[in-house]
Amino acid sequence: MMRNQIELIATPQLALMFGYSEPTTSFYDFCRRTGIAPVHGRRGWYDPKLVRTRLDAAQGISEVGREVALQPSLVAQRRARRAQK
Secondary structure, three states, X not given: OOOOOOOOEEHHHHHHHOOOXXXXXXXHHHHHHHOOOOOXXXXXXXXXXXXXXXXXXXXXXXXXXXXHHHOXXXXXXXXXXXXXX
């Protein structure tokens, strides 16, 4: 599948991703508490970008924090520079 196409996640698949065997009341309660909602007009389908954003917010992870975590440490950067010499 091409990566530039829109991909949505079906409710049963999302429930499995969250560790539920099927979409149960507990699954829907979890989604409601974290602000994860189906795509407007597409009941039963979720936007993976919204899901990721809501999970990050629930865990206190911001976009900036995620970018910083992905950057190599200063020590790793220095070691890379020294290895190039």
